[in-house]
Amino acid sequence: MSSYTTAPEKPLIIGVSGGSCTGKNTLCSFFDPRITRVIDLDAVAKNLSRKGGPIWKEIVKTWGTGILDSRGNLCRHKLRRIVFKSRKMLLLLNQITHPLIYRETRKIIAQSSNYPLIVINGATLWEGGFYRMLDYLVVVRAHPEVQKERLRKRGLSASEAEWLVQSQFFQRCLEKRANLIIENNYGCLKELEPEVRRLMEIIHIRLGCKSNH
Secondary structure, eight states: OEEESSOOSSOEEEEEEOSTTSSHHHHHTTSOTTTEEEEEHHHHHHHHTSTTSHHHHHHHHHHOGGGBOTTSOBOHHHHHHHHHHOHHHHHHHHHHHHHHHHHHHHHHHHTTTTOSEEEEEOTTTTTTTGGGGOSEEEEEEOOHHHHHHHHHHTTOOHHHHHHHHHTOTTHHHHHHHOSEEEEOSSOOHHHHHHHHHHHHHHHHHHHTEEEOO
8 A cells, every 4th residue: 555745636547558558558557557547548448449439440441341341330250351461551450540540548647647656558559649647668478389378378379470570560669668578477566566566666756655565
């Protein structure tokens, strides 16, 4: 439990990024929910992609109703097949979705001023321009073979896992800007604890709070 020596004038915004299946969500689970608003960009995108939502409308406008399932929802399998075939199509999809996700994230931040700490969790902090709003950036990374193995366990084919790992073009850009890089090749919470403690100490200093543990 933490208490503040001085109340922060505005929330400290931390980015947690990394490739697919590197452990971003695991790291975010360590943040104290009493003082932290975690914004999951995947969840934001999913919400905006619901039937009739802004991402849904733009994708249907671009690729037609053939991208929908029988209930009129976006079919992620069909969309994945389209971007799987072409980097150009992936970049087009990013051009459609990133500005909408960015705008929605700004709204959520504006509504979260009562939290001293805001964490933005997502793989596309560079491509989406989110790095510009960060006070501190943490990148979680794992060996590509470890990533692919974890993706296959989630039901992706070997070729889909390979493509997903290879399509993360901008991870090196994020790593160069990172304040802290955490290695997570074992997927074990115990292995992450020393780095997490280090991160929390930095956050406490930046927020001007002290631990009561």
